[in-house]
Amino acid sequence: MRTVEWEKGTVRLIDQTKLPWELTVVGYRDHERLAEAISKMVVRGAPAIGATAAYGMALAGLTSEAETMDALRSDLADAAERLTLARPTAVNLVWGVERQLQLARDEQWTTADEIRAALIREAHAIADEDVATNKRIGAHGAKLISDGNTVLHHCNTGALATVDYGTALGVIRAAHEQGKQVHVLVDETRPRLQGALLTAWELERLGIPFELIVDSAAGHFMSTGQVDLVLVGADRIAGNGDVANKIGTYSLAVMAKENGVPFYSVAPRSTVDLSLPSGDQIPVEERPGEEVTSLFGKSIAPEGATARNPAFDVTPHRYLTGIVTEKGVVYLPFDLGLRRVMEGEEA
């Protein structure tokens, strides 16, 4: 199944807080509970939450009791606000919601029910596009991987972080499907261990060889010549190419540059936010300190200890080798390249 699916008025999510031990699917029948699920990271990964939010808008349409188009549009605006607040950093969330709002505003509709039906169709379209987009990203990115390469990967950017197939992990998957030998060094990705729990699970199922490492060991493997390429995802890419991504990405990028290891951010164009001139304007989500001080309900610090827990960091574009999109790989100067692919041209 896909990470996010629609079945008769229910949004179904693979519960990513239960993996790799249980493959559980949870159903949501209103956008309010779905927004909570996004906040609690039942679903995570920028493209996946973009599609989930689009389905959330479809749910909001269905559950609204509005009889007129204006009343429905007003309910949708409220739902949009609630969904957008679920997580602040990934722009895909805003993108999915905005696309639905714009659709609802279209002048072609004559009844509220027409809008309701259109929102469901559009959510499906967004989900299908995401899968197709990721496969194109994979095809472009796989060219960067040579037979026998070791790729360092951070967080989870696989099928679980998207509707299906994945972004950075999709690139690795595409290279593997082309018959290339690829070995993956998987950053465990504290605090929530998406690498150890989700990426390792996906790689095992795909039959791609990997080894886990603690996040702080990545630099050691780069400086000792054991990494050919670093591939990470993105939660928001500013107009100048600065990338917000899972905490730890910035350090990887600095270390990669220092050691002459190519470093690519891999993301669909829905992650690009040209409205922001640089990464300084990207809001970085600070999550509860308990994600650091406890693990699976067990405390891993003395009682009373507090923690800082920024969920993301911003990597200045000067550390990037390139940005892999469904329109090809964007290289320096990133501002021009990003503008070009956002206008629909090939990179």
Add this chain to the structure above:
Amino acid sequence: MRTVEWEKGTVRLIDQTKLPWELTVVGYRDHERLAEAISKMVVRGAPAIGATAAYGMALAGLTSEAETMDALRSDLADAAERLTLARPTAVNLVWGVERQLQLARDEQWTTADEIRAALIREAHAIADEDVATNKRIGAHGAKLISDGNTVLHHCNTGALATVDYGTALGVIRAAHEQGKQVHVLVDETRPRLQGALLTAWELERLGIPFELIVDSAAGHFMSTGQVDLVLVGADRIAGNGDVANKIGTYSLAVMAKENGVPFYSVAPRSTVDLSLPSGDQIPVEERPGEEVTSLFGKSIAPEGATARNPAFDVTPHRYLTGIVTEKGVVYLPFDLGLRRVMEGEEA
């Protein structure tokens, strides 16, 4: 109590695998079991294992049934080999053992029992020296901390990593005792969480304010101007100033340099190994992958997942601002400065 103590033929260690939940003391009556305790990290931290090994040699003397000095020296040589193999990276272990072997070889002794007694006295001297050394290190290092500074710290370098007082954490403690306001950002230090479990526990008891962070967040805090100084320990310092220390140190040093944040390694001279021209020759211990794939006996990765687990990394000296020793702070050129302090001069 001290981290390592001697009581009537028993070496007593604070069991660091039980902290912060239980303050347990374990007694060892032979060097074989003590070596196992070092391997299993019941005691850890380069200076602490140096003193523990010296006490281990005293134990080996006591438990040996040798009646002649030659027979005893032969037993001591075997014990030295066993203790040295317990952990490969920290040179203090070798240093503590070698100092005892040399003492045993001294021509002043006329009976095996004289040597046995001398080994116990020498172990006490080494332990006492360690505490005095750390206090001198603290006094030198505290000058680097200004009132109101935030210091980033990795692993544990406190009283628990030494006989008492600590090295890098001893510097923070000294600044705190001088009345300076110091805030500590504590790297949790995966995989064994010495920061979250041990350093947090020590800072709480000392009343020094701190916040925990995941290791991969350190770069973010540096790049956003929230760190004034980075202080770490050392497990072995080569003749050119390259530093082997807990995995993750290298990344911190690169990030500190990139962001103009002063970065100091803090260690007694027993950590300096002038026999090695550079860090390339330092053996890096690779520990079991289970330290990464499970935590407190619970698996945190899919069944069958394997991990790489280098316990240390090597930081090339070009990333260091200075090395704080009991003879003062050594700056560039490190080779000359280290030679000077090893000859007993002030830095």
